[in-house]
Amino acid sequence: MTSPETSEPEAPTTTFADLGLGAPVLKALKDVGYESPSAIQAATIPLLLEGRDVLGVAQTGTGKTAAFALPILDRLDLSQKTPQALVLAPTRELALQVCEAFESYSSHLKGVHVLPVYGGQGYGTQLSALRRGVHVVVGTPGRIMDHLEKGTLDLSQLKYLVLDEADEMLKMGFAEDVETILADTPDDKQIALFSATMPAQIRRISSKYLHDPEEITIKAKTTTSVNTTQRYLMVSYPQKIDALTRILEVENFEGMIVFVRTKSETETLAEKLRARGYSATAISGDVPQAQRERTVEQLKNGKLDILVATDVAARGLDVDRISHVINYDIPIDTESYVHRIGRTGRAGRSGAAISFVTPRERRLLDQIERATRQPMVEMRLPSVDDVNVTRLTRFDDAITAALADEARLNEFRDIIAHYVAHHDVLETDVSAALAIVAQGDTPLLLSPDDPRFARQAREREERGAGRFRDDRPERPERERRPRDPNKQLTAYRIEVGKRHRVEPRQIVGALANEGGLSREDFGHIDIRPDFSIVELPADLPRDTFDKLAATRISGKLIEIKPDRGGRPKRDAGAPYQKRERR
Numbered sequence: 001m002t003s004p005e006t007s008e009p010e011a012p013t014t015t016f017a018d019l020g021l022g023a024p025v026l027k028a029l030k031d032v033g034y035e036s037p038s039a040i041q042a043a044t045i046p047l048l049l050e051g052r053d054v055l056g057v058a059q060t061g062t063g064k065t066a067a068f069a070l071p072i073l074d075r076l077d078l079s080q081k082t083p084q085a086l087v088l089a090p091t092r093e094l095a096l097q098v099c100e101a102f103e104s105y106s107s108h109l110k111g112v113h114v115l116p117v118y119g120g121q122g123y124g125t126q127l128s129a130l131r132r133g134v135h136v137v138v139g140t141p142g143r144i145m146d147h148l149e150k151g152t153l154d155l156s157q158l159k160y161l162v163l164d165e166a167d168e169m170l171k172m173g174f175a176e177d178v179e180t181i182l183a184d185t186p187d188d189k190q191i192a193l194f195s196a197t198m199p200a201q202i203r204r205i206s207s208k209y210l211h212d213p214e215e216i217t218i219k220a221k222t223t224t225s226v227n228t229t230q231r232y233l234m235v236s237y238p239q240k241i242d243a244l245t246r247i248l249e250v251e252n253f254e255g256m257i258v259f260v261r262t263k264s265e266t267e268t269l270a271e272k273l274r275a276r277g278y279s280a281t282a283i284s285g286d287v288p289q290a291q292r293e294r295t296v297e298q299l300k301n302g303k304l305d306i307l308v309a310t311d312v313a314a315r316g317l318d319v320d321r322i323s324h325v326i327n328y329d330i331p332i333d334t335e336s337y338v339h340r341i342g343r344t345g346r347a348g349r350s351g352a353a354i355s356f357v358t359p360r361e362r363r364l365l366d367q368i369e370r371a372t373r374q375p376m377v378e379m380r381l382p383s384v385d386d387v388n389v390t391r392l393t394r395f396d397d398a399i400t401a402a403l404a405d406e407a408r409l410n411e412f413r414d415i416i417a418h419y420v421a422h423h424d425v426l427e428t429d430v431s432a433a434l435a436i437v438a439q440g441d442t443p444l445l446l447s448p449d450d451p452r453f454a455r456q457a458r459e460r461e462e463r464g465a466g467r468f469r470d471d472r473p474e475r476p477e478r479e480r481r482p483r484d485p486n487k488q489l490t491a492y493r494i495e496v497g498k499r500h501r502v503e504p505r506q507i508v509g510a511l512a513n514e515g516g517l518s519r520e521d522f523g524h525i526d527i528r529p530d531f532s533i534v535e536l537p538a539d540l541p542r543d544t545f546d547k548l549a550a551t552r553i554s555g556k557l558i559e560i561k562p563d564r565g566g567r568p569k570r571d572a573g574a575p576y577q578k579r580e581r582r
Helices: 023-032 039-049 064-074 092-105 123-132 141-150 166-171 175-183 200-209 237-250 263-275 289-301 334-341 359-372 384-403 406-423 427-439 451-464 504-515 542-549
Strands: 054-057 085-088 114-117 136-139 160-163 190-195 214-217 228-234 255-259 280-283 306-309 322-327 351-357 488-494 525-527 532-537
Touching (some): 023 064, 023 092, 039 214, 064 190, 085 141, 085 175, 092 136, 114 123, 114 141, 141 175, 141 504, 160 175, 166 175, 166 200, 190 200, 334 359, 384 406, 406 427
Parallel strands (some): 054 190, 085 136, 114 136, 255 322
């Protein structure tokens, strides 16, 4: 028998009030349902409130936004009309997400103005807001640099500067812009730098611009949420749509994101799901911001249940209703996987992630399991019996709910009794007939004789015998991102090259971010010593071209213009012929 003295008392739970935040901010946190701070928040908020510079290393989804937003809001001087806080983010999606967080946390602070500044948005909206006065600016480095050069953004009285996802900004080629902004703002500002990794370049920036920073490293046991169950299903490529349909039948989901690799596949899959009776829509990097916001709002309020998305389009999505994430196409890198399933199982809620894996993609599954240190459980394809059991259960639940409505029951009892008396039939037969009327032409239960299911059963048997093969023809990895064959590409010249130390990924990142382009809009990239040739859509809209003209890469204005070197137009689907070297 264990004596009472041997049991240790539980450590008291830290609250947001314990961190030193003021009453208005605490009231806003209560409104959004936050109860206790995450590890990064508990470690960071007190230091920032004291005025210390902070270098935070933590994975995505650990609550970094609140870690810097709450102390900034707590110390804002609302009488000052010039920007007091600047948050730099790598993408417009993240910038908008951070803005939404600031607005939520400031709901009980009267007169706080937060402005998102990013490429793809008109300058007029940003300029008028800056003239009226803003307290917090959240933007991408390229657009912030544009405003600084035009003299339309006054950072002379800046007190707080945050670098959010600093490693992503460096990967996208914003290093020089970030350092320019750091150098051109007041020396006495407080800096908070957050990053998922700590490469040498970030170490150098930290030692150069941060003043005696406190380094905080949050090492999670896994890189994925413990609240999210992770499963995978071995399927052939043609089997995926039927597998997804059966999973939708048996899984008790509320809201769902289905991830695919390319933007063309988003609409194709969404259309197939709508044809099967599901409320689904597609979202990709090409979707205008206003339409994206409407779609997210529909997902939040229950008018939409399934979102088919690409990785880029889903960055920054945080919707409570998302209970499931389906990797219809498994991502080719671990980071994308973590970002994807981070859309569910957030803030203590439970979530589920299911990945479709073809036999040839087994190695990708192994890489993800090693990196996240969290093995996935193999699930079996729901059988016809599984689907029928679920359908019968839902049918029973619908009957039970109808029986609870006594007023309507009495109304229909009289109608049924009248029918039975005048047609001399059993009440059970009338009930069955009413079920037929309610069900329509679609059968309630699936038949095992359906040829699709017979084929899938045969494939499972062959896989068990070691003979199962993916039905898709073998093809190089790069061909899995098909471009629109009708899209014409043409060559553009940009004034950055090898001597500016640019790489193709920097060019793609900068142009995509500022012009709202997707990866499928890029063709061949030829980097020369002093300039580069980039193939882009021939029908590039004028406003997109103007946005690209203001883009900077490695701190240099790219001065984009059509290439006059005689390179012919070609179809996007045509292979690029390598030129012979002189």
